[in-house]
Every structure is written in structure tokens, then in C-alpha cells.
Amino acid sequence: MRQDNVRRKNPSPDDHPGGDRARTVPAQGSRHGAPGRAGRGNKRGKRRILRWVASVLSLLILGTAGAGYLYYERLNGKLKKDDLTLGDRMPDHRVNAEGQTPLNILLIGSDARDSKANQKLGGAKETFGGQALADVQMLLHLSADRSNISVISMPRDTVLKIPRCEDPDTGKVYPATGWTLTNESLGRGGPGCTVATWHELTKITIDHFMMIDFAGVVSMADAIGGVPVCVDNNVYSRNSKGEGSGLRLKKGTTAVKGEQALQWLRTRYGFDDGTDLSRTRGQHMYMNSMVRELRENTKLTDPNKLRKLAEAAIDAVTVDKNINSVKKLFDIGDALKSAPTSRITMTTMPNFYTERPGFRGKVEPKPDEAEQLFRMVREDIPLDGKGVPKKKATPPPVSKDPAAAPAEIPVRVLNGTSGDGAIAEKGRATTVATLLQNKGFTQAVADPTRNPQRTTVIHYSNVELEGDAQAVAKALGIPPTAVKKSTESTGIELIVGADWRLGDAFPKTVVKENNTTPTSSNPLNGESTPCMKVQPGFIW
Numbered sequence: 296m297r298q299d300n301v302r303r304k305n306p307s308p309d310d311h312p313g314g315d316r317a318r319t320v321p322a323q324g325s326r327h328g329a330p331g332r333a334g335r336g337n338k339r340g341k342r343r344i345l346r347w348v349a350s351v352l353s354l355l356i357l358g359t360a361g362a363g364y365l366y367y368e369r370l371n372g373k374l375k376k377d378d379l380t381l382g383d384r385m386p387d388h389r390v391n392a393e394g395q396t397p398l399n400i401l402l403i404g405s406d407a408r409d410s411k412a413n414q415k416l417g418g419a420k421e422t423f424g425g426q427a428l429a430d431v432q433m434l435l436h437l438s439a440d441r442s443n444i445s446v447i448s449m450p451r452d453t454v455l456k457i458p459r460c461e462d463p464d465t466g467k468v469y470p471a472t473g474w475t476l477t478n479e480s481l482g483r484g485g486p487g488c489t490v491a492t493w494h495e496l497t498k499i500t501i502d503h504f505m506m507i508d509f510a511g512v513v514s515m516a517d518a519i520g521g522v523p524v525c526v527d528n529n530v531y532s533r534n535s536k537g538e539g540s541g542l543r544l545k546k547g548t549t550a551v552k553g554e555q556a557l558q559w560l561r562t563r564y565g566f567d568d569g570t571d572l573s574r575t576r577g578q579h580m581y582m583n584s585m586v587r588e589l590r591e592n593t594k595l596t597d598p599n600k601l602r603k604l605a606e607a608a609i610d611a612v613t614v615d616k617n618i619n620s621v622k623k624l625f626d627i628g629d630a631l632k633s634a635p636t637s638r639i640t641m642t643t644m645p646n647f648y649t650e651r652p653g654f655r656g657k658v659e660p661k662p663d664e665a666e667q668l669f670r671m672v673r674e675d676i677p678l679d680g681k682g683v684p685k686k687k688a689t690p691p692p693v694s695k696d697p698a699a700a701p702a703e704i705p706v707r708v709l710n711g712t713s714g715d716g717a718i719a720e721k722g723r724a725t726t727v728a729t730l731l732q733n734k735g736f737t738q739a740v741a742d743p744t745r746n747p748q749r750t751t752v753i754h755y756s757n758v759e760l761e762g763d764a765q766a767v768a769k770a771l772g773i774p775p776t777a778v779k780k781s782t783e784s785t786g787i788e789l790i791v792g793a794d795w796r797l798g799d800a801f802p803k804t805v806v807k808e809n810n811t812t813p814t815s816s817n818p819l820n821g822e823s824t825p826c827m828k829v830q831p832g833f834i835w
Contacts (some may be wrong), residue, residue: 297500309750310589320605327335328680329345330599330707341608341786342800356440362592366552374612374614374618375612375613376613376614376615376616376618376619377485377486377487377504377506377613377614377615377616377662378463378485378487378616379487379490379501379503379504379615379616379617380487380490380491381460381461381462381463381483381485381487381488381490381491382458382459382483382487382488382490382491382492382494382495383458383491383758383780384458385494385501386500387500387501388439388500389437390439391440391675393439393440395439395440395441396439397437397438397439397675398436398437398502398503398627398630399434399435399436399437399499399500399501399502399503399672400434400435400437400501400502400503400504400505401432401433401434401463401486401489401490401501401503401504401505402431402432402433402434402435402504402505402506403429403431403481403486403489403491403504403505403506403507404430404431404506404507404508404560405427405428405429405430405481405506405507405508406427406428406430406433406508406637414670416720421591422799426481426482427482428451428478428479428482429451429477429478429479429481429486429489430451430478430482430780431448431451431560431578432448432449432451432477432478432489432493433446433447433448433578433582434446434447434449434493434497434499434501434672436499436675437630437631437634438634438675438677439657439675441630441633441634442633442634442638442677443634443638443639443640443677443678443679443681444631444634444638444639444640444821445639445640445642445671445672445677445678446579446582446639446640446641446642447497447642447644447668447669447672447678447816448575448578448579448641448642448643448644449477449493449643449644449645450571450572450575450643450644450646450658451476451477451478451571452476452478452571452656452657452658453476453644453657453658453659453660454474454475454476454477454649454651454654454657454659455474455475455477455492455496455659455660456471456472456473456474456475456485456495456659456781456782456783457469457471457472457475457480457488457491457492457495458471458477458488458491458492459475460480460483460484460488460491461484462483462484462488463485463487464486467484469483469484469488471782474651474654476654477489477492477656480492486504486506486613486615487504487615489504490504490615490798494671495780495782496660496669496777497669497672497673498673499669499672499673500731502617503614503615503617503618503627504614504615505612505613505614506612506613506614507612507613508761513552513553513554513556514550516556517551517552517553517554519585519588520550520552520553521550521551521556522550522552522556522581522584522585522588523547523548523549523550523551523584523588524548524550524551524559524577524580524581524584524827525547525549525580525824525825525826525827526544526545526546526547526549526550526826526827526828526829527546527826527827527828527829528546528834528835529544529545529546529751529834529835530542530543530544530565530827530829530833530835531543531831531833531834531835532558532562532564532565532566532833533564533565533833534564534832534833538557538564539562539564539833540559540561540562540563540564540565541558542555542558542562542565543560543835547826548826555628556581557573557579559581560574560577560578560581561574562574562577563831564830564833565830566827566828566829566830567827567828567831568608568830569830571658572643572646572658574768575643575831576643576817576819577660577827579641579643579819580819580825580827581642583636583639583641583820583821583822583823583824584821584824585747586636586639586821587636587821587822600832611716621793624670628630629740635750635821636821636822637820637821637822638677638679638681638821639820639821640677640678640679640818640819640820640821641816641818641819641820641821642668642678642812642813642816642818642819643668643816643817644660644665644668644816645658645660645661645664645665645668645813645815645816646658646659646660646661646665646815647661663749663816664813664816666817667809667813668812668813668816670808671810671812676810678818679811679812679818679820680811680812695762696758696759696761696762697762698762698763698765699762699763699766700735701715701734701735701736701737701766702735702736702737702738703738703767704736704738704763704767704787704789705738705739705740705786705787706731706736706738706739706740706767706786706787706789707739707742707785707786707787707788707789708724708725708727708728708731708740708741708742708788708789708790708791709724709737709742709744709746709788709789709790709791710723710724710741710745710746710790710791711745711746711747711748711751711752711790711791711792711793712747712791712792712793712795712796713745713747713793714747714748714749714750714792714793715749715793715811717793719745720796720797723791723796724741724742724743724791725741726742727741727789727791727795728741731767731770731771731789734768734770734771736767736770739789742788747793748790748791748792748793749792749793749794750777750792750793750794751777751789751790751791751792751794751795751801752777752778752779752789752790752792753767753768753777753778753779753787753788753790754779754780754781754783754784754787754788754790755778755779755780755781755784755786755787755788755791756780756781756782756784756785756786756787757780758780760786760787761778761780764778764787765778765805767787767789770802771789772800772801772803
């Protein structure tokens with residue numbers, strides 16, 4: 296049964312067999328994972344657990360909604376859990392040359408107004424009890440060799456399509472949407488739908504999620520004694536229309552905590568250009584600062600203060616069901632500790648302002664640059680540019696769904712040869728459709744619709760067609776990596792790109808991929824300590 300911040304339930308006694316069992320789990324606080332005794336009277340074991348809590352928190356942090364999850368023995372039974380994904384099964388990670396795999400965690404900040412504490416902090420009364428929105432979404436990628444961390448934020452005003460999701464508690468089915476805002480995914484069955492939406496867009500396999508709400512931000516900022524943030528001028532986030540977070544700070548550095556920390560994370564009016572992208576930059580600054588504070592501030596070695604931090608966080612945090620034991624959390628925390636702050640890179644998904652009706656002022660993923668960022672994470676390429684991991688020569692995944700006979704596979708062929716900016720090659724869709732027909736795909740037809748693409752791609756609309764789409768690619772010598780699921784397609788669509796303007800044989804030329812982090816993602820290093828630029832008109 297799901298337990299989340301949308302419909303919160305009390306944990307079942309069956310989920311936790313008792314405190315005695317939890318106390319027998321070995322503490323793993325040493326650098327090398329050497330087991331420690333965690334018996335009833337062993338204070339050193341408890342201190343090791345609390346130190347581990349601090350190290351986990353230092354990275355598992357939500358931007359606008361705040362922090363990560365904390366977990367230790369006596370709080371085990373209070374941890375809220377939910378299904379990891381409500382969409383299609385995600386493929387397994389590919390291993391690197393050393394046989395290691397990366398770790399991807401989706402961090403979600405919920406604006407749920409389902410408790411008195413959240414209602415006090417969460418704005419207008421008419422929103423109380425309404426559907427929760429995923430107002431903060433950050434994907435944290437820990438490299439396979441555990442040397443670096445990359446974070447991609449998706450602005451909450453991003454316009455995209457949300458896949459079909461089914462609520463695991465009620466069985467209610469939410470059909471795939473047309474163009475809508477990404478933050479609405481949380482209200483379509485829970486955080487598992489937000490995970491499914493990310494995977495649909497990025498094709499990145501997500502291992503875990505963590506979700507936290509307003510009250511969690513406030514309580515955790517209080518517990519650590521504040522998070523240092525900086526502004527380059529006096530700022531008051533409130534305009535003549537009453538819009539703004541209410542944040543009021545003097546020029547320079549201030550340790551924000553409590554409601555003021557939440558105000559920082561929610562501020563757009565008064566920061567930089569006053570857009571949602573400015574809010575995202577503020578969230579990145581906060582996250583980096585909190586990481587440094589938790590790693591460097593010696594007061595967090597105080598067991599009592601760490602205990603307060605754990606207790607403050609546990610009530611606000613929901614995790615996926617794959618995090619099913621204290622040892623699992625120890626392992627994740629230990630892995631995250633290995634990446635230094637100098638190897639943490641925060642980015643924002645490259646985007647542009649959409650012109651779609653009804654979404655004025657909202658953004659869409661910038662096709663080439665966003666995909667470049669997603670691909671770098673999929674391929675475990677560090678966003679800080681410090682080395683490219685060695686790849687293990689492994690074949691691309693093959694669909695477990697067998698392909699139908701070629702004559703039974705309908706294929707629409709589109710001309711996308713203008714994808715490089717040149718004039719489209721006339722008749723290209725007809726030529727390639729004829730090639731397929733000659734190879735037995737008698738239902739292949741040319742579609743006059745133009746869909747410019749730099750590279751040739753084969754799209755399929757649902758998982759049942761994946762094997763058929765791969766069969767089309769194999770018949771034409773198109774690489775399996777060009778076969779992709781797309782909710783915008785109907786059936787199987789082959790879009791002939793600018794890389795195949797002429798000839799019957801698919802070109803074998805290998806194009807060197809750009810493994811540089813796009814500048815449009817505004818990368819920020821974990822050790823950077825910039826001051827937020829204050830927007831004119833909000834200076835006092």
C-alpha cells in the first residue's frame with residue numbers, strides 16, 4: 296500500500312518487525328564499510344550511524360523543497376514508501392569497463408498542502424487539500440566509478456507530454472496527456488508518475504526517488520542551524536501586485552533557516568531576470584551551500600543535533616520501495632560520500648520559451664542541447680569535463696518482444712532530410728519506403744509530412760512495437776541506438792534524417808559526438824560560492 300505526501304497513511308506495523316531487529320543491523324560508518332556493533336548500549340555505533348546520516352544528507356537534497364532523506368534504526372518503521380515508477384519498465388544500466396554501474400536518484404519537491412504545517416507555509420487557502428504538484432525536480436547522477444556527481448534540474452514550468460500512469464492504490468488510470476506542465480505529473484498517481492515522465496523524456500534509467508514537502512525544508516534548515524546564501528544587493532521579493540516569496544535579505548551572505556530558507560527556494564521575483572529559471576539557479580546555490588555546510592560544519596558531529604535533523608526529516612520524506620532496509624541506505628550513503636564537492640556539477644535542462652497556445656511564458660526542452668545533456672548522463676560522461684569513462688563493449692539492448700513477420704509490420708516513412716538546415720531531398724521518403732518494400736515490409740508507405748531531423752530515427756509508440764521497430768532498423772542497417780519510443784508517434788515511423796540524403800545503403804560514417812556540457816545548461820560547480828544577482832525593482 297502506498298504511503299506518500301499526496302495521501303499520507305500511517306505505516307503498517309507489518310512493515311517493521313520491531314526495534315530489536317533494527318538494532319541488530321551492522322553500522323557501516325567507516326570509510327571502508329567495516330561493520331560496527333549497533334547493540335542497545337553501544338554509543339559509538341549510534342554515533343557512526345549519525346555521522347552517516349550527515350553524509351547522506353550532504354547530497355540527497357531537494358532544491359526548492361529542500362533536503363534528502365535520513366534514516367536510522369528507530370525511525371525505520373516511520374519511513375514512507377511508494378512505487379518507483381507507474382510507467383514502462385526501465386532497462387537495466389549498462390556496465391562500464393570495470394563492471395560498475397551508475398546510480399540515478401530523482402529528487403522531488405512537493406507543494407502538498409495536506410497538513411497544518413504545510414498549509415501554514417504553502418500559500419493560498421484555496422490550494423489546501425488540492426492535488427500536489429512536483430514543483431522541484433532534480434535528477435542526481437552518481438557516476439559508476441563514484442568519482443563525480445551530475446545534477447539536472449527541470450524547470451517546473453516545462454511543457455511536455457506525461458505518459459499513461461496507473462494509481463497503484465486505487466487502480467485509477469490516467470491516460471497519456473497532450474502538452475501540459477511537468478509539475479502536474481505528481482497528481483497522476485504519485486511520484487512514480489513523475490519518474491515515468493522523466494524516463495519518457497530522457498531515457499535515463501532511474502534507480503530511486505526521494506520526495507519532500509514544505510515543512511521538511513523548514514525543519515531541516517532549522518536543525519542544521521541555517522544555510523549560507525548570498526545576494527549582490529539588498530532584496531525584497533514582493534512587487535506592487537503582491538507577487539513574490541516575501542524574502543527580505545541584506546546584501547552579502549546570510550545563513551537562512553526556517554521559513555526564510557523556504558522563501559529563498561521559492562523566489563523568482565527579485566532574482567536575476569525574475570523567471571522560473573532564476574528560481575532554479577537559486578535552488579542550485581542553496582543545494583551546493585547545504586552540501587558544504589553539512590560536510591564542513593563540525594557541529595554536525597554532535598549526536599543530539601544530528602538526531603534532531605533525522606527526526607525533522609523523516610516525517611517529510613517519501614522514498615521508493617526499493618529502499619527497503621537500513622543496509623540499503625547505508626550503501627547509498629557510503630557511495631555518495633565518495634564524490635568530493637569539487638566534482639559536483641549542477642545544471643538546468645536546456646530550454647526555450649514555447650509558442651504553444653495556452654503556455655505563454657513556459658518553456659520546452661531545447662531538442663539538440665537537452666538531448667546532449669541527457670545522453671551524457673546516460674553514458675556516464677562527467678558534466679565537469681574531467682575525463683570520459685571507459686566504455687565496455689556491450690551490445691545495445693534487444694527487445695524481449697519478438698518481431699512480427701516483415702509483411703505484418705506497418706511503417707510510415709517521413710522525409711526529415713532538411714534537419715541540417717539545407718533544402719529537403721525530394722522524394723526521399725518514397726525511395727526509402729520502396730527499399731523496405733523490397734525487403735518484405737510490404738506495408739511500408741511514404742508520408743508527405745516533413746519532420747526535419749539531423750540523424751535518421753525510428754520511433755515506435757508503445758512497448759509492444761519495440762521488436763518490430765528494431766527489425767526495421769536491422770533490415771536497413773540503421774544502428775539500434777536510433778530506435779526510440781515516442782508518445783508523439785503513431786505506430787512505427789521511420790524519419791530519414793540529413794545523414795542519409797542519398798543512396799540505398801545507410802551511411803556507415805561515424806560522427807564524433809560532442810561530450811561537452813552545453814553552456815545553455817548553466818553548469819555550476821559544487822564549490823562555487825556566487826552571489827545571486829538581484830533584479831532591478833526589488834532592491835530596498
